[in-house]
Amino acid sequence: MYTLYFAPGTAAMLTHLTLIECGAPYELKAVDLAAGEQRSEAYLALNPAGTVPTLIVDGASHGETAALAMLLTERHPEAKLAPAIGDAKxxxxxxxxxxxxxxxxxxxxxxxxxxxxxxxxxxxxxxxxxxxxxxxxxxxxxxxxxxxxxxxxxxxxxxxxxxxxxxxxxxxxxxxxxxxxxxxxxxxxxxxxxxxxxxxxxxxxxxxx
The missing domain is CATH 1.20.1050.10 (Glutathione S-transferase Yfyf (Class Pi); Chain A, domain 2)
Known part of the structure; x- marks a missing residue:
């Protein structure tokens, strides 16, 4: 089970879309950017950059939407969202x-x-x-x-x-x-x-x- 910290329409969309395409189980936790929740002590402990997305993977928090999307494609190769190592593409x-x-x-x-x-x-x-x-x-x-x-x-x-x-x-x-x-x-x-x-x-x- 993954946990995705997101705000609607932000860069978290890529991570969210990738999770859905992979068919991976996940839960969503909204971060209220307008209220400054991304700068709270609790959130900065998860993501020191104070940005979304943050993805909890095997109990550890990770950020950067492109990196998270690439990680998910590797963890779920059955979704065929990226060429395998050795593929010409x-x-x-x-x-x-x-x-x-x-x-x-x-x-x-x-x-x-x-x-x-x-x-x-x-x-x-x-x-x-x-x-x-x-x-x-x-x-x-x-x-x-x-x-x-x-x-x-x-x-x-x-x-x-x-x-x-x-x-x-x-x-x-x-x-x-x-x-x-x-x-x-x-x-x-x-x-x-x-x-x-x-x-x-x-x-x-x-x-x-």
Missing amino acids: RADYLQWMFYLADTLQPGFRQWFYADEFVPESAESIAEAGRHRIEASWTRIAEHLDAHGPYMLGETFSVVDLYVVMLMRWARNMPRPATDWPSLAALAAKVKARPSWKTLYEREQLSEWA
């Missing part, structure tokens, strides 16, 4: 998971929380974040156009869950990710999966369903 899988975690996802922090960096330069930081995000969408769309329909070709994987979660974050940006046709097609496929609908029910989400 393994390198592509690793490359895209790190690209999303290191390049695309940080762009959203610049966009949404620009004033946390240099308050007097918040506008230019947010704009830089927007350009970073849109450049990433272009790169991913070009990859899908050449190698799709999924990020690893014909096979659905956890990479697709990650991309579409980040696409959701861009839904109200000046140029949402769905402006790229191949990305819109990927989102439609992922959002049609039972796991997406189950997550929306359990996290009580409604927008961009």
Whole structure:
């Protein structure tokens, strides 16, 4: 049994979706970000970064959504959410998971929380974040156009869950990710999966369903 500390619509979505796709037993514990619960002594004891998600695995707490998704795919290989070691697609899988975690996802922090960096330069930081995000969408769309329909070709994987979660974050940006046709097609496929609908029910989400 896993325990997932989450807040609706946050980066915890990837971990949550992966748990559902794996068919693994888990319980949810909501973290009230608006009330600052993520900065409480009790929560910081679980996750010193004060972020969600936190996943309890065999009694130990762990963070970082990309790492948790990758861990779950290894613990539940029967779900076939990632290529096995030795598979020709393994390198592509690793490359895209790190690209999303290191390049695309940080762009959203610049966009949404620009004033946390240099308050007097918040506008230019947010704009830089927007350009970073849109450049990433272009790169991913070009990859899908050449190698799709999924990020690893014909096979659905956890990479697709990650991309579409980040696409959701861009839904109200000046140029949402769905402006790229191949990305819109990927989102439609992922959002049609039972796991997406189950997550929306359990996290009580409604927008961009």
